Amino acid sequence: MNSDEQLRQRAERRIASQPGAGSGQEPASNQWQFAQQQEHELHVHRMELEIQNEELRRANQQLEQAHHRYADLFEQAPVGYVILDDTGVIQQINQTGCHQLGAMHRQLIGRRFSLFIATDQRVAFAALLQQLFQTPARTAQPSNIYRRELQMLRQDGSEWDAQIEYAGLTEGTRPMIRATLTDVGDLKRSQREVERLNETLEQQVERRTFQVQQLHEELQTFVYSVAHDMTRPLRQIQGFSDLLTRHYPPSDEKSARYLSYLKLATTQMGEQMSALLAFFQSNQPINHLQPIDLNRLIQGVVQELASEMRGREVSITHDELPTLEADRQSLLTIFSNLIANAVKFTRPRPQAIIHVGVQEQRDTYLFSIHDNGVGFDQSTARRLFGLFQRLHSERDFEGQGMGLALVRRIVQRYQGRVWAESVPDQGSVFWVQLPKNPSELLDDARW
Structure with a gap:
């Protein structure tokens, strides 16, 4: 019996239940009006039901579309x-999972998932499955996802690498686990290739490092040998030049000039050899670090340069400098070369002004040596710290072109930085950045 028929029968019963209905006590017009009213209500109910049925059909259609989607x-x-259910049996699997396991959908439903896991990893999988089902409330949370990498088996027995993510499901009364399988075989192969290349690269680096060390030792030996072999003839030339000057003084100005050139050349060559030896000796490991008061060290450098400043008006000042844990000879070489350069290149100034400053940074000290000297073209600054590089004529400023190269080498050993800024005829500033705790950086310092 449909809804319309039920409503009609309900209306007839209401009419029959009215007082005097069918007994002739009320006029027939009243009964007719009552029947019309009931028929109208029936029509309204019918329309409401049709609307509800249409909405229900539309909702079912949307649900069906969403289900298919x-x-x-x-x-x-x-x-x-x-x-998977709580026994590890496959209840449902998608097409990608079927392809990964190498079997048809009907061949997989109802089978134990552990059959597709490598034999030596099945015990670990069973323990994980038990752990997941023992704490269903926790595993059901979306944020609680367990990841494992397993060696999987296909239906034909071939192996493949998988990453599996497990999450609990709360649908129905029986606990379930959703496992997400991702084939990471290509990733694993890429990782193995990267490891192989890294190992090969490490071997190449070790071999090249050994070759560089050998070449460096050979070069150092050669420099020492040349310096040693040249020292004796240089001293002889210088000695004989002094004897000639004392016992056979030049009879004319030209001979005297030639003899002075000879003595100057031997002196310069000796200084060049000494500077070259000092440069290569800076390669020696720094084994002894001690607290160095830079204020006292700078004062000592200024005293050593007193002869260079004799007859000149030179002002050398410095900030309150820190105490550094370092090798004293290294710091002495750095600051003596930089301050000596400032003294030399301020020589044309009627009053030379040199200042050593410091800025404390988080892990380093940034030192600066300002001067009001002749300066240099900033575009040539990259040549400053090269071996035997000079930016000024030797006729104007003497030197071997070794001091700044030596400074850079020592600063780099401390894993610091050194650079310079200048404007021609407006002075220069040399910057030296050194770590506060160099002892932490020098353990593996080998050149």
Whole structure:
């Protein structure tokens, strides 16, 4: 019996139950009006039911579309989805999962998932499954996802690498686990290739490092040998030049000039050899660090340069400098070379002004040596710290072009930085950045 018929019968019963209905006590017009009213209500109810039925059909259609849409997403997902019960039996699996396990859908439903895991990893999988089902409330949370990498088996017995994510499901009364399978075989192969290349690269680096060390030792030996072999003839030339000057003084100005050139050349060559030896000796490991008061060290450098400043008006000042844990000879070489350069290149100034400053940074000290000397073209600054590089004529300023190269080498050993800024005829500033705790950086310092 449909809803309309039920409503009609209900209306007839209401008419029959009215007082005097069918007994002739009320006029027939009243009964007719009552019947019309009931028929109108019946019509209204019928329309409401049709509207509700239409809404229900539309909702069912939307649910069906959503079901198909999410079913397609589940089936065509780029990863495998497997639904397992509490015994590890496959209840549902998508097409990607079937492809990964190498079997048809009907061949997999109802089978134990552990059959597709490498034999030596099945015990670990069983323990994980037990752990997941023992704490269903926790595993059901979306944020509680367990990841494992397992060696998987296909239906034909071939192996493949998988990353599996497990999450609990709360649908129905029986607990379930959703396992997401991702084939990481390509990633594993890439990792193994990277490891192989890294190992090969390390071997190449070790071999090249050994070759560089050998070449460096050979070069150092050669420099020492040349310096040693040249020292004796240089001293002889210088000695004989002094004897000639004392016992056979030049009879004319030209001979005297030639003899002075000879003595100057031997002196310069000796200084060049000494500077070259000092440069290579800076390669020696720094084994002894001690607290160095830079204020006292700078004062000592200024005293050593007193002869260079005799007859000149030179002002050398400095900030309150820190105490550094370092090798004293290294710091002495750095600051003596930089301050000596400032003294030399301020020589044309009627009053030379040199200042050593410091800025404390988080892990380093940044030192600066300002002067009001002749300066240099900033575009040539990259040549400053090169071996045997000079930016000024030797006729104007003497030197071997070794001091700044030596400074850079020592600063780099301390894993610091050194650079210079200048404007021609407006002075220069040399910057030296050194770590506060060099002892932490020098353990493996070998050149």
